[in-house]
Amino acid sequence: RKEVEQDPGPFNVPEGATVAFNCTYSNSASQSFFWYRQDCRKEPKLLMSVYSSGNEDGRFTAQLNRASQYISLLIRDSKLSDSATYLCVVPLPPTRGFGAGTILRVKS
Amino acid sequence: EAQVTQNPRYLITVTGKKLTVTCSQNMNHEYMSWYRQDPGLGLRQIYYSMNVEVTDKGDVPEGYKVSRKEKRNFPLILESPSPNQTSLYFCASKKGPNTEAFFGQGTRLTVV
Numbered sequence: 108r109k110e111v112e113q114d115p116g117p118f119n120v121p122e123g124a125t126v127a128f129n130c131t132y133s134n135s136a137s138q139s140f141f142w143y144r145q146d147c148r149k150e151p152k153l154l155m156s157v158y159s160s161g162n163e164d165g166r167f168t169a170q171l172n173r174a175s176q177y178i179s180l181l182i183r184d185s186k187l188s189d190s191a192t193y194l195c196v197v198p199l200p201p202t203r204g205f206g207a208g209t210i211l212r213v214k215s
Numbered sequence: 216e217a218q219v220t221q222n223p224r225y226l227i228t229v230t231g232k233k234l235t236v237t238c239s240q241n242m243n244h245e246y247m248s249w250y251r252q253d254p255g256l257g258l259r260q261i262y263y264s265m266n267v268e269v270t271d272k273g274d275v276p277e278g279y280k281v282s283r284k285e286k287r288n289f290p291l292i293l294e295s296p297s298p299n300q301t302s303l304y305f306c307a308s309k310k311g312p313n314t315e316a317f318f319g320q321g322t323r324l325t326v327v
Contacts, residue, residue: 115255138312138313139312139313139314141315148303148321148323149320149321150305150318150319150320150321151258151305151316151318152318153315153316156315194257194258196316198309198312198313198316199312200312201246201265201309201311201312201313202246202248202260202263202273202307202309202316203260203273205250205257205258206257207255207256207257207258208257
């Protein structure tokens with residue numbers, strides 16, 4: 108089983124839609140969780156950390172379900188500029204744990 | 216400004232000609248690592264380092280070498296590049312095991 112698994116997509120959604128991605132992880136001892144955003148052929152950048160209590164940043168909400176070992180990312184009111192690949196990161200061991208990414212395409 | 220700097224950003228080279236991709240971070244991070252990214256395969260770890268003079272293999276180390284003589288630098292060396300090493304390479308650093316990783320801007324390498 109892979110350390111981190113994501114649905115590769117692509118998710119094609121219209122502007123204004125709500126879209127959600129899930130990511131499952133295999134190591135129950137994982138302590139930290141992140142979502143990164145990667146634009147085409149550019150470096151991944153941190154979108155948000157995922158805390159046990161869940162967290163929200165504007166239109167983005169991240170949640171953690173330890174019992175089922177998955178994290179989720181919800182994007183509300185999608186914008187064209189949200190089109191990117193979203194990487195789930197569960198760093199255990201510390202320098203590994205990158206999901207292959209989920210492609211989001213927001214269309215007008 | 217806190218950053219990870221890779222050079223060069225783009226490189227076209229010929230098979231067998233040794234090359235080095237440099238990576239430097241100014242955040243005093245302990246952990247540094249190299250990844251390659253190919254279409255449909257995500258980020259694959261080449262080598263990583265948890266401290267000065269401590270390096271270890273990742274998932275795809277064949278054909279690559281690294282060194283960590285100073286905390287800030289972690290160069291990636293291709294002694295004899297081959298076309299199957301054509302890829303997009305990223306260097307990353309992080310402070311601790313549960314902290315976020317910072318990535319360099321990437322090096323697009325083509326070996327002909």
